[in-house]
Amino acid sequence: MPHPVRRAALALVLALAVTGCGARVPPEGKGDGERASGGHYPVTVENCGEKRTFERAPRRVVTNDVGITEIMFALGLEDHMAGYVMPDDKGDLTAVPWKDGYRKTAWLSKQRITRELVLDARADLVFAGWNYGFDEGEGFTPAALRRLGVDSYVLSESCRNGRGKARGVMAPLDALYTDLRNLGKVFDVEERAETLVASFRARVAAAQAKAPKGADRPRVFLYDSGEDKPFTAGAFAGPHDIITRAGGDHIMKDLRDSWTAVGWETVVARDPEVIVINDYGDVSAEQKRAFLRSYEPLANVSAVREDRIVVLDYVDLVESPRNPAAVDSLAARLRAFGS
Template sequence: MPTFVRSAALALAAALVLGGCGAEVAPQAGDAGSGGGHYPVTVENCGQKKTYDKAPQRVVTNDVGITEIMFSLGLEDHMAGYVMPDDKGDLTSVPWKGGYQKTKWLSKKGINKELVLDARADLVFAGWNYGFNEGEGFTPAELKKVGIDSYLLSESCRNGRGNARGIMTPLEALYTDLRNLGVIFDVEDRANTLIGTFQKQVAKAQANALKGADRPRVFLYDDGQDKPFTSGAYAGPHDIITKAGGDHVMKDLKDTWTTVGWETVVARDPEVIVINNYGDTSAAQKRKFLKSYPPLANVSAIKNDRIVVLDYVDLVESPRNPAAVASLAAALRNFGV
C-alpha cells in the first residue's frame, strides 16, 4: 500500500476513534418514540410534508449509509432489518457494530416490494437509485398502495430536472435527515448532539486544510472505463473534497452521481484522484486502470501518483462523512500539492 493511501487509512481510523464520526449518543431506555405528547409530528422530506402519528416500529433500510444513519441515532430497535450487498467492507469493526449485530440482514441482493412485505415493514428508508427505481416498480408510490410509508434519503431528492438528483449540499442532506429522524422517532436531543459533534469535526478538519492557491484539483473516480462514473455537486464527495481542502473539478455538475467523458477529466487536469472503493472491481484494479489508461497519461494526478482510496460508505451520505473529510484533508496535506 502506497504511503499516501496508508496515511489516509490511518487518518480515517483515528477520526473514527477520536473524532466523533462514531460518536454514539447513548439511548435511554424507552426514549425512542415513547413521548406520548410528541405526536403527531410533521417533517419536510424532499419537498413533501409528511406527518407521523407515532414512531415507525418496523423500518427496512437499503444500503450501508442509510442503515448507519439509523444506527447512529440508536434506532435499531425500530428496525425490521436492512438490505445491502456484501461488498461494503468490514462491518464488524465499525462504530455501529452493535446495530449490525442486533438487526437482521434481510438480503444481500436488491430490495423489492415482496421483501418489505415479508418483513412487515411500516416504513422503508431508501432513496432514488439507493433502492427506489421506477424501472423495477419499487417506488414510494407503489409502497403506499400496500400501506407502507417511505422516507427518502435527502442526498437523492430529485431536483426538478428529469431524474437528476440533489437539492442541497451533501452534509446538509445528512444533517437534514438526522434532524428529521430525530423528530419522527422522538430522539431530537440525540440527533442534535450528533449533528453538533459532526459539525465540530468538520470545522476542525477545515481549519487544518489546505487553502487558497494551495488547494489541489480533485476528481472522484467511482468506476467505468469507457466513461467514468463520478460525483457532481450534490453527492457526498463534493463536500468531502471541498471541506478537506480540495477543489472539486466536477463541482459544476448539478446532480449527485453521474457519468462524464474522459475528455472532460483530462481538460480539468486533476492533481489528485479519489477512488471509491467498492464493488466487484477492487480499488487496486481501479488504480491499475487509471495508471495504464493512455488518455490519462499526462494528467497531473497520474504523473505524480497522487491517488487516494476511500470506502463507499465514506462517500455516500452517511454518518462516516465527517471522518472522511478529516481523512482526505490529511492525505491532501501529505501530498503538499
C-alpha cells in the first residue's frame, strides 16, 4: 500500500490532468455532434444514462475482470491501458483470440481493484461495473474515483436501473454492442467497433437460423453458484441472450435483474430441461455438476434426471466479445440434445 502523502500527490496530479483533458459531463445544450473543428475530439457518449464528454482518448486505462479487459483487447486498445485486474480463475488466457493483449498488458493484481492500485497505476480511466469492481461497501465507486481525478466507464450490462440495486437497462447483447460503439468513439476506433458489431451480429444470426424453435425450444436454467440458494442470471445478464438466441427458453426471463439469487423451489417448479453451469471460482464445474446430481430437491428436474448439463466458461457468460461464440456453442449443444 503506498504512503498517504504519495497517494495525495498522485490524486492532485491526476485531478489536474483530468480537468484539462479527461471526461466531463457536457454543459446544457452540448450534444454528440459538437466536435473540435477538423478533429475527432471532443466526443460525447451516453453511459448508464449519463452523457459524458471526452476531450481526448484516455491513455492509462485500468480494467477490472476478464470480459471488460477483452472488450478493450478486441478493440485493439492495449496501448491505451495501464493494466488489468482479475483473479487467476478465469481459464486459459493463452489460447484466446486476444492473447497478444494479455501478453502486452500488465496484470496489476489477482485480488480486488482498489483506489490505491488505480493511483499507483497512474490511471486516467477505470473501466469496471457494478458488481464487476464498483462497490459502495468498499468505497470503490465512480464518484469516489472522480474525487481523486480519475474518470470511469461503467459496463453497460451492470447499469443500475432504479429498482434498488437491480441492474440492467437493455438486452445483454445490446449492452455489448453499446459498449463497443461507445468506446470506439472515445478512442477514435469507430470503424473497428462497427466491424466487430457487424461480425458478432452475423455470427449470432447464423446460430439462430439453426437453433431449435417453437415447441422444440428446451427450458434452460443458468447455474452460477450457491447451494442454499442458486445464484443465476435474469433478463439483463449475458446468459439470457445467449440462451435465447441459441434456441433455449430461459426460465428466469421474467427476472428483471442481471445476476442475482433465487430459490430452489422456483427452479424445481419451472423444471429446466437443460442446465448451463458457469465455470469459474474455487468450486469446479465438476463439483457443481456433482452437487446438482446429488441435491435431493432436484432429483426429478428434467435436466438432472436426463443428465443434460452444459458447461460454459465465465467469460462466455458475462458481457464480453466471447458472447457470440457462446451462442454458437450452446446452440450446437441444444440441437444435439434434441436429435
